[in-house]
Amino acid sequence: MALPPDATVADVGEFALIDALAPIFEQGEHVLVGPGDDAAVLRVRNGHVVVSTDLMVEGRHFRRDWAEASDVGHRAAAQNLSDINAMGGRATSLTVGLACPPDLPAQWALDFARGFAEECATVGASVVGGDLTRADQVMIAVTVIGSCTVSPVLRSGAEPGDVLALTGRQGWAAGGLAVLGRGFRSPRVLVEAYRRPEPPYAAGSVAAEAGATAMIDVSDGLLAEARHLAEASGVAIDVRRDAFEVPEPLVAVGGALGADPLGFILGGGDDHALLATFPEGAVPAGWQVVGTVTAGSGVTVDGADYEGPTGWTHF
Amino acid sequence: MALPPDATVADVGEFALIDALAPIFEQGEHVLVGPGDDAAVLRVRNGHVVVSTDLMVEGRHFRRDWAEASDVGHRAAAQNLSDINAMGGRATSLTVGLACPPDLPAQWALDFARGFAEECATVGASVVGGDLTRADQVMIAVTVIGSCTVSPVLRSGAEPGDVLALTGRQGWAAGGLAVLGRGFRSPRVLVEAYRRPEPPYAAGSVAAEAGATAMIDVSDGLLAEARHLAEASGVAIDVRRDAFEVPEPLVAVGGALGADPLGFILGGGDDHALLATFPEGAVPAGWQVVGTVTAGSGVTVDGADYEGPTGWTHF
Known part of the structure; x- marks a missing residue:
């Protein structure tokens, strides 16, 4: 019609x-x-x-x-x-x-x-x-x-000794959103990442088959989602700054807006990357180890509290 | 908490x-x-x-x-x-x-x-x-x-020769809504019917097991839903006015508002009564025959076009 x-x-x-x-x-x-x-x-x-x-x-x-x-x-x-x-x-x-x-x-x-x-x-x-x-x-x-073809991977299965791993673009959509919020339309690759996220759809079932112990998608912010995993699993999670390679467009936006580009990665959501915990040695190809799981509670960055925004709040 | x-x-x-x-x-x-x-x-x-x-x-x-x-x-x-x-x-x-x-x-x-x-x-x-x-x-x-324990009953299975039947309160919620719209709070039974419909939850699966050929719930208006059945099934449906006993509270509201109380029944929704077609003789207990299915198209009331509102429109 x-x-x-x-x-x-x-x-x-x-x-x-x-x-x-x-x-x-x-x-x-x-x-x-x-x-x-x-x-x-x-x-x-x-x-x-x-x-x-x-x-x-x-x-x-x-x-x-x-x-x-x-x-x-x-x-x-x-x-x-x-x-x-x-x-x-x-x-x-x-x-x-x-x-x-x-x-x-x-x-x-x-x-x-x-x-x-x-x-x-x-x-x-x-x-x-x-x-x-x-x-x-x-x-x-x-x-x-x-x-699911194997048991669903919940948020609650992470165990001390596991590693935290990420797959998919992370921080790009947050960078695009920051650009749009200032009235700009470039870098175009970030704006497009915000407009049309490209979640790693093939990775979830691969992670489940590889034995992921806990998994969540990063919709509200990486550290916020890490906190959901830590709370549901009753563990502590430490994220390592040097695990992330900050892509060039985020460096450019950080420079233009006077912001730490790593902030887009640690606090940004909307890319729908996957964050999961695996027993050490079980991390599938395409995933990057970004942290560790230990006994305790809470989420730290390089062993310390993180001062920046960790995610989105709805109210 | x-x-x-x-x-x-x-x-x-x-x-x-x-x-x-x-x-x-x-x-x-x-x-x-x-x-x-x-x-x-x-x-x-x-x-x-x-x-x-x-x-x-x-x-x-x-x-x-x-x-x-x-x-x-x-x-x-x-x-x-x-x-x-x-x-x-x-x-x-x-x-x-x-x-x-x-x-x-x-x-x-x-x-x-x-x-x-x-x-x-x-x-x-x-x-x-x-x-x-x-x-x-x-x-x-x-x-x-x-x-469903038997095949789902669709809107599209009504056949000429079937009868149209209704179960559940019908028109009460519309009466309650009309009352509220004029700033009144009684008859209380109608206002309550609008606030908390009591759909005939047990009747749907009974109708399916009894061989209902088509079924729909009356959420937008009885004649509007009859039209959905007629169109999906490629048949004509005629509804009989004298099949409905107009309950006393609707008579009272009709009198007070100067409206035909049957209009609440024919045009009203929100009670979530069930409207279904059955082969003649297969109508289960608790259902009231209110019309007939014939070859053709469209919905009539006592063989003629209906002039009143037949249901709700969203835009």
């Missing part, structure tokens, strides 16, 4: 817009009943499912002037797919709810849906249901369902 | 509030990993799951001055549990996201969660995950997962 240019969501109407959205979401073979009924029906192979949910609110988690609708779609999907990745699983199915003001361009909703569908397609997951309703602010609610 | 009286969500903080919310949600035996990790893990018995999602927005789907927080929790859960009911299934697990302004009383969030948990407990379902974030408006995003 071709929408009239400049048509708003209210112009097009709920049901016509849903009709336009539905074909954007291709259905995998495991989807017995897709969108359009009271519920979707999914075939499940191995007797369990893994489920996670997230909200994204305009002005809080994204700005329409900082990213294209399709970018917001990519990010919304990536953020949720990453939660299944962090369990060592594979996402199979998602639902997506969109609340929006009636004057939202209908094209924005379609472009958002296309970006969302594209990101899901990178892991072979289907969008099996959704909801569309009116609100003062754009809000996106996503739930993702997946499964 | 006892919250300070009059504390807002911002006062309490995200993580402390989540800590206070978590014990409200008891976990069933099928929940292998509950809230608190990147994802929940659920045991699934029969090789498939049924999934649905819904958004509720303050000012649009509920008003804080028209219902207690616990009522809003009951309604949010009921609306989603009802979607699984309408597939002929049983809900097992839900996720719930709450977006709210920082000045929302933290007690509101707790009371909402208690109402939500109570409603889920009526069908034995667990709340296995959630998200909490900041927005200008209270928004609630729920996803429900369930399963």
Whole structure:
């Protein structure tokens, strides 16, 4: 369906817009009943499912002037797919709810849906249901369902003697966000990293098979996530500054903004890197050891308290 | 955890509030990993799951001055549990996201969660995950997962010769909403029906086992839902006015507001009654035949177009 240019969501109407959205979401073979009924029906192979949910609110988690609708779609999907990745699983199915003001361009909703569908397609997951309703602010609610081939990797399994390891870009999105916040649009590679994170989707299940003892995705900030692991596992974690090679674009942004570029790495989220603990010697290829796990509690950097921001707070 | 009286969500903080919310949600035996990790893990018995999602927005789907927080929790859960009911299934697990302004009383969030948990407990379902974030408006995003013991009943299976049947209270919530909209608080039974719908949770799976050919829950309006069934099944549906006994409180409200009380029944939603089609003779006890299915298209009332509102529109 071709929408009239400049048509708003209210112009097009709920049901016509849903009709336009539905074909954007291709259905995998495991989807017995897709969108359009009271519920979707999914075939499940191995007797369990893994489920996670997230909200994204305009002005809080994204700005329409900082990213294209399709970018917001990519990010919304990536953020949720990453939660299944962090369990060592594979996402199979998602639902997506969109609340929006009636004057939202209908094209924005379609472009958002296309970006969302594209990101899901990178892991072979289907969008099996959704909801569309009116609100003062754009809000996106996503739930993702997946499964694991080995036992899910929880946050609570880290043990003294394990090493802490990271895979995926880390700090790039935070650098991009800092740039956008000052009204700039470059370095472009960082801005793009913020707009469309590239989570290491293949790495979660590899880590699970390699024997990761605990795992989490870095959505709120590396040290904040390390603290979640430490608290859930009842251990202490020390992160080593010299374990991180600060990429050139972050050095440039740090210089321009007068900030320590390592701060983007230690405090930044939104790249959806994976942080996991492994028994020493079990760290798979592609992961970088960035710290150690010991008896005790709390998170330190080079053995001392860290003074900078460690992550995002919602209130 | 006892919250300070009059504390807002911002006062309490995200993580402390989540800590206070978590014990409200008891976990069933099928929940292998509950809230608190990147994802929940659920045991699934029969090789498939049924999934649905819904958004509720303050000012649009509920008003804080028209219902207690616990009522809003009951309604949010009921609306989603009802979607699984309408597939002929049983809900097992839900996720719930709450977006709210920082000045929302933290007690509101707790009371909402208690109402939500109570409603889920009526069908034995667990709340296995959630998200909490900041927005200008209270928004609630729920996803429900369930399963069916027989084939799910879709909207698309109605056939000419079937009868249309209804179970559950219908029109009461619409009557309550009309009363609240005029600033009244009685008849109390209708206001309560709006605040806490009582969907016929046991009826969906009974209908599926009895051979229902199509089924939907009445959330937007009886005639609007009949239209969804007619369109999905490629049939015509005629609803009979004299099939409905108009309950006394609706007669009273109709008289007071100068409205046809049957309008609440034909156009009202929010009770989450079930509307289904059955082969003649297969209608289970507790269901009332209210119409017929014939070849053709569209929905009529006593053979003619219906002039009143047939349901809710979101934009």
